[in-house]
Amino acid sequence: SLGILSVIGDSERNIREITEERSRETHEKAAPFRRFSYDRIPLDDPSTYRMFRAGAAVGTFQFESAAQMNLAVLLEPEHFEDLVASVALIRPGPIRGNVVSRFVACRNGWARADVLHPALRETLAKTYGCIVFQEQVNDVVAVMTGCTEAEADKFRKSLTRRAKLDSMDDAREEFVRKAMARHPDLDHERAHALFDQIEGWSGYGFTEGHAASFALTGYRTGYLSVHHTAPYFAGMMNHQPMGYYTTNTLAGEARRRGVRILPVDINSSQDKSFAPDSASIRLGLRIVAELR
Numbered sequence: 001s002l003g004i005l006s007v008i009g010d011s012e013r014n015i016r017e018i019t020e021e022r023s024r025e026t027h028e029k030a031a032p033f034r035r036f037s038y039d040r041i042p043l044d045d046p047s048t049y050r051m052f053r054a055g056a057a058v059g060t061f062q063f064e065s066a067a068q069m070n071l072a073v074l075l076e077p078e079h080f081e082d083l084v085a086s087v088a089l090i091r092p093g094p095i096r097g098n099v100v101s102r103f104v105a106c107r108n109g110w111a112r113a114d115v116l117h118p119a120l121r122e123t124l125a126k127t128y129g130c131i132v133f134q135e136q137v138n139d140v141v142a143v144m145t146g147c148t149e150a151e152a153d154k155f156r157k158s159l160t161r162r163a164k165l166d167s168m169d170d171a172r173e174e175f176v177r178k179a180m181a182r183h184p185d186l187d188h189e190r191a192h193a194l195f196d197q198i199e200g201w202s203g204y205g206f207t208e209g210h211a212a213s214f215a216l217t218g219y220r221t222g223y224l225s226v227h228h229t230a231p232y233f234a235g236m237m238n239h240q241p242m243g244y245y246t247t248n249t250l251a252g253e254a255r256r257r258g259v260r261i262l263p264v265d266i267n268s269s270q271d272k273s274f275a276p277d278s279a280s281i282r283l284g285l286r287i288v289a290e291l292r
Contacts, residue, residue, distance in 0.1 A: 003242040004061045007235040012038050014231035014275050041220045043080050048223045052077050058253045059236050062218040074104050088132045088211040097200025103130045116190045119143050131197040133208040145178035163202035230259045230275035237273045
């Protein structure tokens, strides 16, 4: 997570250098020069979402894994909230709870969203009846069994220990019994269906805030990879190993996107790889093996 901040810093400086040089060359005086700012990247850029939907997020923070790119092709994200859900879904909790395929089906209208009980409408409606975020586990347990938030959090944390001790059936029996006692209209099948999702959280998952913060960085780096490809991929090359892909793979991806890869040159290269213009990357001396 910290490494991507260095990539962003390098990319932002390189983009500003290119933009300022272009401004000087064209003698633009019609409007005051506005420096590029990572923090002002718009969150509704169609080209960035198109890249995610194509499963082409190589080099993008949090979205470059095979699992995330496959999910993006199925989920077809159109809004920032879709990316937040994507980050949270590819975690052990939702995966073990068999939530991912159900969320995708309901999100795309292939299946009917079902919150399983009216009392959970406020908690689960926005995620189509699926427990996607960690705080939703606590909310479901508290609402269905009548315990406090603190007790619900303790119950959630106990799932990991119960899984190791092979005593998950005891937790299931406790939840189902208390939920059906508190809600007489809850049938046995739906009570167990709820716990099927809860049980998956014996593995870890993300809170919504955690997922949103990662999704924001992921989206913005995706924007950089689409609109400032050369500076961004140069920045990625400077901070390897990081993520899933080697420098060679990143160079190949940049080339696939139309960027010229200029070789190491004793007269032109710097320590780091950099983009001398918006359409090319000059490889840095640091990528030469054993050169210090």
